[in-house]
Amino acid sequence: MDKKVIPYGRQHIDQNDIDAVVETLAADFLTQGPKVVEFENKFANYLGAKYAVAVSNATAGLHIAVMALGLKPGERVITTPITFAASANCIRYVGGEVWFADIDPETYLLSLESTRKLIESKPAGFFKGIIPVDFAGLPVNLEDFRELADKHNLWLIEDACHAPGGYFTDSKDEKQMCGNGNFADIGVFSFHPVKHIACGEGGMVTTNSEKLYNNLSKLRTHGITKENMSENHGGWYYEMQELGYNYRLTDIQSALGITQLLKNSKGVSRRNELANNYKKAFKGKIKYQSLPNGMYNAHHLFVIEIEDRKALYNYLRENNIFAQIHYIPVHTLPYYKEIGYGSADLSQAENYYSKCISLPMYPSLSDEEQEYVIDTTLSFL
Numbered sequence: 001m002d003k004k005v006i007p008y009g010r011q012h013i014d015q016n017d018i019d020a021v022v023e024t025l026a027a028d029f030l031t032q033g034p035k036v037v038e039f040e041n042k043f044a045n046y047l048g049a050k051y052a053v054a055v056s057n058a059t060a061g062l063h064i065a066v067m068a069l070g071l072k073p074g075e076r077v078i079t080t081p082i083t084f085a086a087s088a089n090c091i092r093y094v095g096g097e098v099w100f101a102d103i104d105p106e107t108y109l110l111s112l113e114s115t116r117k118l119i120e121s122k123p124a125g126f127f128k129g130i131i132p133v134d135f136a137g138l139p140v141n142l143e144d145f146r147e148l149a150d151k152h153n154l155w156l157i158e159d160a161c162h163a164p165g166g167y168f169t170d171s172k173d174e175k176q177m178c179g180n181g182n183f184a185d186i187g188v189f190s191f192h193p194v195k196h197i198a199c200g201e202g203g204m205v206t207t208n209s210e211k212l213y214n215n216l217s218k219l220r221t222h223g224i225t226k227e228n229m230s231e232n233h234g235g236w237y238y239e240m241q242e243l244g245y246n247y248r249l250t251d252i253q254s255a256l257g258i259t260q261l262l263k264n265s266k267g268v269s270r271r272n273e274l275a276n277n278y279k280k281a282f283k284g285k286i287k288y289q290s291l292p293n294g295m296y297n298a299h300h301l302f303v304i305e306i307e308d309r310k311a312l313y314n315y316l317r318e319n320n321i322f323a324q325i326h327y328i329p330v331h332t333l334p335y336y337k338e339i340g341y342g343s344a345d346l347s348q349a350e351n352y353y354s355k356c357i358s359l360p361m362y363p364s365l366s367d368e369e370q371e372y373v374i375d376t377t378l379s380f381l
């Protein structure tokens with residue numbers, strides 16, 4: 001078959017990305033140089049967050065996020081079952097317990113009500129934090145989650161890996177960019193090529209708290225800091241204050257991140273254009289992720305629900321359309337099944353998983369290609 005395969009997502013690299021990387025290769029620093037700081041500043045500016053810490057990938061970012069918030073072995077954190085495993089794994093890295101609450105059947109996001117019920121079914125202090133995910137690029141209403149978290153003295157990490165450029169509108173009618181740190185303590189982004197901004201591997205951790213920023217920066221580099229260096233010390237002096245990691249992003253990757261970031265707003269508008277085309281074609285025929293008022297979906301994914309999902313998946317493949325499933329519910333993965341921590345009733349997540357399929361969604365998907373995807377999907381019906 002010589003027909004081009006249409007994947008569910010792909011990166012978009014152009015000549016100015018290539019030039020930026022090549023320039024950095026010939027510069028003084030391959031890592032820990034000026035490009036990292038520039039990328040952090042530009043990314044924080046883009047969101048309107050105070051601080052950003054570039055990391056080697058979002059999984060590493062989630063790991064140092066729970067560490068910076070002081071999560072200890074045996075402590076419990078709530079997250080959504082409809083996410084990539086990394087949103088939960090970070091809790092396990094420090095020996096914490098992962099508890100799941102159910103999703104909303106229309107938005108596919110962690111349900112505020114299910115989370116509230118789970119928290120209120122336990123004694124005070126039972127949970128330490130919540131990790132909601134801006135699934136598919138749809139922002140979680142973090143104002144509501146913050147209120148719930150504050151009531152029960154919990155921290156909040158926003159897994160915004162799907163959502164750079166997405167925003168929700170708060171009760172004061174203000175636009176709140178995903179990961180801006182106004183409601184969640186920490187936001188985490190991924191720069192894996194299938195996400196909006198491609199660095200090869202890469203991630204960003206954002207916060208508005210100076211204290212968390214200092215913790216995150218230390219943990220990214222072995223737990224080492226020069227903050228206590230005084231006149232009596234030599235210039236080489238540093239302290240390792242705790243056990244950290246090498247989770248740094250390189251200058252080469254940051255150079256790519258900077259040029260990719262510049263294209264993000266345009267990419268997200270194109271993604272929304274594509275989403276609107278899908279919706280127009282499917283309205284009344286196929287269920288798709290709903291868009292609550294005041295939300296701007298960054299559309300990492302375009303998810304539909306269909307009864308005979310497996311048959312559609314195979315049919316699309318036969319026609320060179322490589323749709324994907326997001327996600328196998330985390331609590332059903334063998335590792336988590338075996339541990340068997342408690343959870344809410346997760347029937348909405350399981351029902352969603354039996355029907356969900358993600359159609360191609362990326363800025364360079366052409367109108368013709370999308371029409372072909374739409375026609376093929378409708379012809380399956």
Ligand SMILES: *Cc1c(COP(=O)(O)O)cnc(C)c1O
Binds near residue numbers: 057060083189
């Ligand atoms: C991709 C992804 C991650 C992990 O990102 P990496 O950069 O690959 O480590 C975490 N959470 C979600 C929701 C993701 O989609």
